[in-house]
Amino acid sequence: MPELPEVETVRQGLAQWVVGRRIVSVEVRHPRAVRRHVPGDVHFADVLAGRTVLDARRRGKYLWLPLDSGDAIIGHLGMSGQMLLQPTGTADETHLRVRFRFADDGPELRFVDQRTFGGLSVSEGGAELPDEIAHIARDPIDPEFSDADFVAALRRRHTEVKRALLDQTLISGVGNIYADEALWRARLHGGRPTDALTAPAAQRLLGHVRDVLGEAIGQGGTSFDALYVNVNGESGYFDRALNAYGREGEPCRRCGAPIRREAFMNRSSYSCPRCQPRPRGSLRG
Numbered sequence: 001m002p003e004l005p006e007v008e009t010v011r012q013g014l015a016q017w018v019v020g021r022r023i024v025s026v027e028v029r030h031p032r033a034v035r036r037h038v039p040g041d042v043h044f045a046d047v048l049a050g051r052t053v054l055d056a057r058r059r060g061k062y063l064w065l066p067l068d069s070g071d072a073i074i075g076h077l078g079m080s081g082q083m084l085l086q087p088t089g090t091a092d093e094t095h096l097r098v099r100f101r102f103a104d105d106g107p108e109l110r111f112v113d114q115r116t117f118g119g120l121s122v123s124e125g126g127a128e129l130p131d132e133i134a135h136i137a138r139d140p141i142d143p144e145f146s147d148a149d150f151v152a153a154l155r156r157r158h159t160e161v162k163r164a165l166l167d168q169t170l171i172s173g174v175g176n177i178y179a180d181e182a183l184w185r186a187r188l189h190g191g192r193p194t195d196a197l198t199a200p201a202a203q204r205l206l207g208h209v210r211d212v213l214g215e216a217i218g219q220g221g222t223s224f225d226a227l228y229v230n231v232n233g234e235s236g237y238f239d240r241a242l243n244a245y246g247r248e249g250e251p252c253r254r255c256g257a258p259i260r261r262e263a264f265m266n267r268s269s270y271s272c273p274r275c276q277p278r279p280r281g282s283l284r285g
Contacts, residue, residue: 003061003173003174004061004178004213005213006077007173008173012056013083014056015055018056019056021052022051023049023100025101026099026100027101028097029098029099030098032097032119033097033119034098036121047069047071052067053066054127059139060136060172061076062074064123066127070127071122072122072127073121074120074122074123074132074133075111077113077118078113079115081113081119082112083109083110084112085107088105093112094114095114095116097116135169136169136172137169137170137172139171139173140206140210141173151203151206155194156195157170157195159193159194161190161193161197162179162180162183163190163265165179173213176264176267181243182208183244183271184244186208189277189278215241247259248260257273257274259272
């Protein structure tokens, strides 16, 4: 699933190519793509016609486009969602779900989603921050993110540190890939109890989270298959710089020990058994 760097890369593309343009028409080709818009697909298209996109913003893994009406388009990519800019007349993608046409006759915005786990909706009056995503915490590259508040909240919790990093109400945008990468850099096992972390250790971990996310954004995110691309259809290449995630059995780039894979929340965690030893008395035993 796309994490913060992938969604931020898409946001940057939307800011460059969509902001300031007036929507002429919206074509919903699959109602499931707008299932979160309760009034339905016809209303979704009607309420957006004639509206101008004022900005492209993000909260965690969610995108939103403030409109001149005071409303906002909310977007979530899910497992396979893509926001693509295509010249008018370009052949439709196999999994095209929603098409936006603009008054300038420039490139169309297309929401393409093979698995239809993602979706779009309109938030009434949500231009500043849609109510639907207001519960999601700020992410560590947000200028208003509070390091001190995060460190204190992390240390108050009685859970594993990786579970905490994935909690979008505590810190947003971090998923399985970047949690593993930050923990590798911090030399922490994901099973370390959060309430056993010292404040300096928690602050160092946050610094590594921020660094990993920033570096991944600089490289366009991580693409393991053709499903994640930016608005121009280009893949990210941060996967070449991964130190832990997906490297089971390969030598740790720091100490040479083979990277291990462990089951975690119906997924997998990757870590170095030497650099990141499992803590005694961890919550998973």
